[in-house]
Amino acid sequence: MLIELRTKDTLNSMLFFGVVVLVIFNFSLESLRESIRPAVPGILWVAFAFSGTLGLNRMFAAEKENGCLQGLLMVPVDRGTIYFGKMLAATVFMFISEIVIFVFTLVFFNLTVWGEIPYLALVFLIGTLGFTAVGTLLSAIAVNTKLREVLLPLILFPVILPILVNAVEATNIILNTTEYRSLRLPVSIMSVFTIVFGTISFLLFEYVLED
Amino acid sequence: MNTMPYLFAAYLAIWIILALYLYSIHSREKTLREEVRRLKQLLKNKP
Amino acid sequence: MSEKLQSRLDAVLGIILFPGMALALYMALIGAPRETSSGMGDLQRIFYFHVPAAIAGMTAFAVNFVASLMYVIRRNRWWDNVALSAAETGVMFFSMVLVTGPIWAKPAWFVWWTWSPRLTLSLVLGLLYVSYLLIRNYIEDPEKRALISAVFGVIAFADTPLVWFSIRWWRDIHPSPMLETGNLGRSMRPAFFICMIVFQILLVFILRRRFYLESLRGEMESLERQADAAR
Numbered sequence: 001m002l003i004e005l006r007t008k009d010t011l012n013s014m015l016f017f018g019v020v021v022l023v024i025f026n027f028s029l030e031s032l033r034e035s036i037r038p039a040v041p042g043i044l045w046v047a048f049a050f051s052g053t054l055g056l057n058r059m060f061a062a063e064k065e066n067g068c069l070q071g072l073l074m075v076p077v078d079r080g081t082i083y084f085g086k087m088l089a090a091t092v093f094m095f096i097s098e099i100v101i102f103v104f105t106l107v108f109f110n111l112t113v114w115g116e117i118p119y120l121a122l123v124f125l126i127g128t129l130g131f132t133a134v135g136t137l138l139s140a141i142a143v144n145t146k147l148r149e150v151l152l153p154l155i156l157f158p159v160i161l162p163i164l165v166n167a168v169e170a171t172n173i174i175l176n177t178t179e180y181r182s183l184r185l186p187v188s189i190m191s192v193f194t195i196v197f198g199t200i201s202f203l204l205f206e207y208v209l210e211d
Numbered sequence: 212m213n214t215m216p217y218l219f220a221a222y223l224a225i226w227i228i229l230a231l232y233l234y235s236i237h238s239r240e241k242t243l244r245e246e247v248r249r250l251k252q253l254l255k256n257k258p
Numbered sequence: 259m260s261e262k263l264q265s266r267l268d269a270v271l272g273i274i275l276f277p278g279m280a281l282a283l284y285m286a287l288i289g290a291p292r293e294t295s296s297g298m299g300d301l302q303r304i305f306y307f308h309v310p311a312a313i314a315g316m317t318a319f320a321v322n323f324v325a326s327l328m329y330v331i332r333r334n335r336w337w338d339n340v341a342l343s344a345a346e347t348g349v350m351f352f353s354m355v356l357v358t359g360p361i362w363a364k365p366a367w368f369v370w371w372t373w374s375p376r377l378t379l380s381l382v383l384g385l386l387y388v389s390y391l392l393i394r395n396y397i398e399d400p401e402k403r404a405l406i407s408a409v410f411g412v413i414a415f416a417d418t419p420l421v422w423f424s425i426r427w428w429r430d431i432h433p434s435p436m437l438e439t440g441n442l443g444r445s446m447r448p449a450f451f452i453c454m455i456v457f458q459i460l461l462v463f464i465l466r467r468r469f470y471l472e473s474l475r476g477e478m479e480s481l482e483r484q485a486d487a488a489r
Contacts, residue, residue: 134413141406145396155389155410158382159417162424169431185427193420200416204409207330214301217365221304221358222283225311228357232350236467243474250481257488 010058011093018051018101026108036109041171045127045164047101052094052131053156056139057149059086079206083136087198090132098124111175119174119183126187127167130194134159137201140208166190271463275456282306282456290449304362306449310457311354312380317461318348319387319415326411329404335476338404341411343468345390347461352384375425382421386414400479 025043032039102124106113113120135156142152157164166186173183286306325341328334359377360370371377390410397403 137409137413141393141410144402144406145393146398147396151392151396155393158385158389158421159413161382162417162420165424165428169428189420189424189427196416196420197413200413204330204412207405207409214365217361218287218300218303221361222287222307224357224361225307225354228350228354232464233467236464236471240467240471240474243471243478246478247474247481250478250485253485254481254488 010055011096013058014051014055014093014097015100017054018047018097019104021047021050022101022104022108037111038172038176040105040109040111040175041168044102044105044171045168047105048094048098048124048128049131049157049160049164051097051101052090052128052135053153055090055093055097056132056135056156057142057152059090059136060139060143061149079209080202082209083202083205087132087136087201090136091128094128094132095125098128113175116174119180120171123167123170123174123183123187123190126190126194127163127170130163130190130197131160133194133198133201137205137208140205144208162193163190166193268463268466271459271466274459275463278456278459282453285449285452291445301362301365304358306453307457308355308358308362309450310453311351311358312376313454314457314461315348315351315355315383317458318344318351318465319383319418321465322348322387322390322411323415326408326415329408330412333401333405335400335404338408339469339472339476340465341404341408342394342472343465345387345411347464347468349384349387349391350464351461352380352387355380356384373425373429375422375429378425379418379422382425383418386417390414 022043025046029036029039029043102120105111135152138156138159139149139152142149142155145151166189170183170186170190173179173186286303290303290306322341322344325337325344329337329341356377359380363372363377364370390407393410394403394407397406
């Protein structure tokens with residue numbers, strides 16, 4: 001029950017933060033008002049990334065503080081399952097945030113995107129999966145350090161670069177061009193990333209939890 | 212355009228970075244060595 | 259390996275290095291032909307140290323990867339010491355790359371920085387392993403530190419090819435008006451190879467020195483524990 005309350009908190013703060021980022025972009029990119037559409041992919045993924053990082057941070061921070069982590073480890077559950085559980089939760093939260101942020105983006109920047117939605121959904125999903133695949137592991141790492149969650153953005157962003165670059169480009173292809181064929185490359189890189197890092201994180205997760 | 216100053220700056224930078232790092236290793240080594248000596252002395256004096 | 263053999267190896271490396279560096283410098287600045295095709299002339303000579311430094315750094319990171327993996331498997335502190343030495347050494351070489359890169363770029367392309375694939379990758383790689391060092395810095399328990407940084411070391415290295423491909427592809431989509439960096443004419447090869455080899459020897463030399471530092475630290479820590487126990 002406590003977890004449920006906390007999770008609602010987390011989701012809310014993720015949403016709020018994402019929207020705040022959007023608003024900031026609106027003011028900082030005022031001069032681009034008319035031709036904002038090319039910048040939208042970048043804006044979207046920055047908002048996603050920050051909001052996602054916030055969510056990841058909260059994931060382990062609270063447990064570490066309350067010593068719940070010990071309790072969790074004592075349950076005879078395979079460590080890998082814990083990893084998947086966390087990752088899935090993070091993905092769901094992040095995806096929900098992304099949908100909300102996306103809707104706000106459409107409204108704030110006056111865009112129309114009906115036909116492109118399925119493609120966008122696919123790109124968002126794979127990008128989010130890649131993000132949380134590594135993010136879960138790195139969040140567990142960061143929580144172990146003296147700096148705690150502050151360290152997470154630092155170590156997460158260089159690692160996540162392939163996802164960010166490809167996701168932004170893919171989103172751009174969908175929104176601003178008609179050559180959907182060229183989607184194949186970024187989507188495959190993102191998928192490879194997700195599979196590779198999902199596996200690696202899954203395998204290495206238990207070592208990070210050892211206490 | 213004369214590029215020599217840049218060439219010089221680049222090589223100088225490499226030497227400086229190398230020198231700084233080697234110096235850093237050296238001074239850390241010195242500190243550690245003294246610590247080790249001190250500790251060994253300490254242990255010798257109270258067996 | 260015995261102590262004597264170790265110190266002899268260090269001596270040999272040092273003896274090779276001194277004239278080696280001099281030779282590399284000579285080859286780079288004088289021995290190699292002046293570049294004519296792109297009108298940059300002597301500026302191009304930066305590459306003779308810039309690129310070998312990058313390769314040495316990458317080798318160091320590869321060593322870190324292997325050491326990290328081995329530590330996770332074997333849990334032997336020796337591997338952890340290797341990993342740390344390799345990471346620090348690699349970061350040092352990469353700082354060389356990241357400083358000389360812009361110095362070359364400014365007169366060549368009139369900008370300090372370009373998001374060229376190689377330079378961007380160097381930046382990301384540098385950030386990754388600085389993160390590695392940061393993580394190590396902020397974990398106190400030595401075993402935990404070794405394990406966690408080993409995990410990160412594996413992740414960082416696995417990330418590298420993906421980063422490279424992503425950046426390359428991104429560059430293809432957003433080409434910049436600058437040409438990619440110089441080609442290696444046949445006459446330039448001897449200088450290049452010599453510098454490469456010298457830098458690799460330099461790498462080994464520094465790795466060994468840094469490793470020795472870590473084993474000294476280990477010795478000190480065990481002595482400290484003994485001293486505390488005797489109290």
